[in-house]
Amino acid sequence: MGLQETPTTDQRRAPRVAKTLEISYSSGTTPTAARIDDLSATGMFVDTHHPLTVGQSIDFSFQFTETEDDAPVRGRGQVVWAEPMVGVGVRFTHMTARDQERIKYFVAAVLFGHVSGNRVH
Secondary structure (H helix, E strand, O other): OOOOOOOOHHHOOOOOEEEEEEEEEEOOOOOEEEEEEEEOOOEEEEEOOOOOOOOOEEEEEEOOEOOOOOOOEEEEEEEEEEEOOOEEEEEEEEEOHHHHHHHHHHHHHHHOOOEEOOEEO
């Protein structure tokens, strides 16, 4: 599959926040370090120069610096759009309910101004 257009805001159903977080992901290969530039309860934009294709599944791990839990968020996602040498949009496909709630909480905290850096207050 080739390049797909970035979804418009109308196509997104979950609020997204522009927040930079370090991520490690792999697709059956050695883990790659990259950066999340925006995040929602349903997906993320990963700023990466490593080629990923639309439809490809990735396993990922990233960490919030939270006051009560520093455990990494882990899951699996699917690349839904890609722009070479820029990054990819990833839709979450598998994740624990606890990690889903942690992401929702983090996004809400950013939206309502309760996050400085990546620490939730």
